[in-house]
Amino acid sequence: MNLEKQKQTPIFSALERFRKQRVVPFDVPGHKRGRGNPELVELLGERCVGIDVNSMKPLDNLCHPISVIKEAEELVADAFGAAHAFLMVGGTTSSVQGMVLSACKAGDKIILPRNVHKSAINALVLCGAIPVYIDPKVDKKLGIPLGMEIEDVRRAVEENKDAKAIFINNPTYYGICSDLKALVELAHEFGMLALVDEAHGTHLYFNRNLPVCAMAAGADMAAVSMHKSGGSLTQSSILLLGERMNERYVSQIINLTQTTSASYLLMASLDISRKNLALRGEESFEKVARLASYARDEINAIGGYYAYGKELINGGSIYDFDVTKLAVYTRDIGLAGIEVYDLLRDEYDIQIEFGDISNILAYISIGDRIQDIERLVGALADIKRLYAKDVTNVFISEYIAPIVAMTPQKAFYSPKETLPIKETVGRVCSEFVMCYPPGIPILAPGEVITKEIIDYIEFAKEKGCSMQGPESPDISQLNVIMD
């Protein structure tokens, strides 16, 4: 990484130059630097609406970058150790779709763990690829899906030598990492692409003590959520390419679904965040790791909670652990994670990332301060004091192996009917069901509905998880394929 060059911010600087020129706009957007929408200016401020501008020669064009956006992308590639990088404005969902659509077309197989984000399966609906799922091992106590074990993947690869790619989710929401290098080598051994969903891993590129990142492991593509740990605006993301990829083709794929009016607010935020990461990432994430580790120790000292860390590492399904993640197992105080999540928000004015059946996840980042950590720990201690219950009704595992009856695309577009959920056992589902967050499907289009799955959905609903996916808003009904 060229540190001198990383001090530059080509998009941000171009916007500054443009602002000073005071160009009279006879182009879109129609709010014309906010003058046509005073309330918006009141909300966002003049500086913000002033740079909400259209693509034009001095500002380049994201669909076909030749000047400042191209430079910004080259700087991203340099900072992340990639052969090529794309700035993305459709969230990491668009980066994930870019990967899957670049690797597969209709009828191609792709090997992926079941605990992928819905964006990956949505990409399969778009392109018609066939998923070959690998059961992620589940930690029996914590109820969380783990990483991919090499032997499982090798078995799947050998049984599906025609597969085009292996899709790896690393690190998981909970901070679990797989043996990324070995997985990439395995993919390459069989001529497959290694695609990495690194939505929760931007910071891995900028701190030497954290688990290995996708580009360093030799992956072919990685979808990186800059807006999560990287500090850019929500919805901005990047897609990284390794040496083996043809960036012209990937660019065409991205342009199939990408907006032609990319927001300069998002792109400028990527530009600035990349600079900050390159120049200060090492120390920033050192601090984040320190805060998370302090929080873990303090939470574990309360008793009854289990904030897990590197002690989970087992050489296989938990090959490494991202210590910046703060996930806490709550069942030993008799409360589901989602119950603690709700209490934190409703009673203590603390919003955490998510709560699932057994865990909560608090997102620790470069914006956190020690006094906020103290509030979180203090609130957890108070929740234990006031709300702890006897431990009952332990739901052993959250992972239910799917039975794939047809491709997600075929299921999505097949004729379907709507049935009360209780009457759907044995039928093929045509829609997603998931708790959001984390947005990992319980059912995906094309999968057989079982009694076990319905019980799980009912349990999650009863505990207050936010359920998403189906047409029926209260998940009392499901769409299934007509027999």
Next chain:
Amino acid sequence: MNYWFSEMHTDNVKMSIRVENQLFSKKSDFQRIDVFDSPEFGKFITSDGSVIFSEKDEFVYDEMIVHVPMAVHPHVKRVLVIGGGDGGVARELAHYEEIESIDVVEPDEMFVEVCREFFPDNACGLSDPRVSVYYQDGLRFLRNRCDEYDLIINDATDPLGHTEGLFTKEFYGSCYKALHDDGIMVYQHGSPFFDEDEEPCRSMHRKAFLSFPISRVYQAHIPTCPAGYWLFGFGSKKYHPIDDLDISRWKARNIKTWYYTVNLHRGAFMLPKYVEDLLEEEEKNKKII
């Protein structure tokens, strides 16, 4: 020279104090601290641009937050002061001989040093042999304390600044736990006059009301506070702030005060109608624990 310090009390209201000199300015890990000298208020100290106290009016605040609970609780031995790094509260507490220990918990060491240098009349309170100063986060200090104190004074002023954590449900809960069965907690309750400040004030009462069986609010006039008007909260497990006020006992102590009197003590709990109304609304809105 026309040199003014200004603090925005709302977007539309500004309080300004003519300043002779700026004596100190530095950023700590927690806040930016400035000290000014002024003709009207003497020296005053600010945190991130908000006045914390001035030489001229600190007596109101320190006397009201200490003497009110001390005139009620019959046998205070152990006191915890959260915040209070300036020493003013400790100074008032030092008048009481029956107190055995005063723990002052202040996260910002620089704040204490600055007060020692520029406000020796307050900071002298920290030199009392019964005082121990802990440079720690208040919430953290309280987390593992159980049944240890007779009186807890939350001396932090700003529910929106770096002391935000001391105005939360977990804080009131931790205080409740750290107090003996007849313990009292007093805290800053903000100023209810301006619209912007009303919600924090309501929320404080809601949380304290849920945490303590007896939860009352009293008032004082403090010129550098927003609208010159300030409230204090009185949360108690057993003693009522007026019914259990022991007038003769307090008078017998012969403590010299400039603001507090036992008459004023009773009067301070008589609140304006609009304040009474908003507090009562919160009491009715209480959620079930």
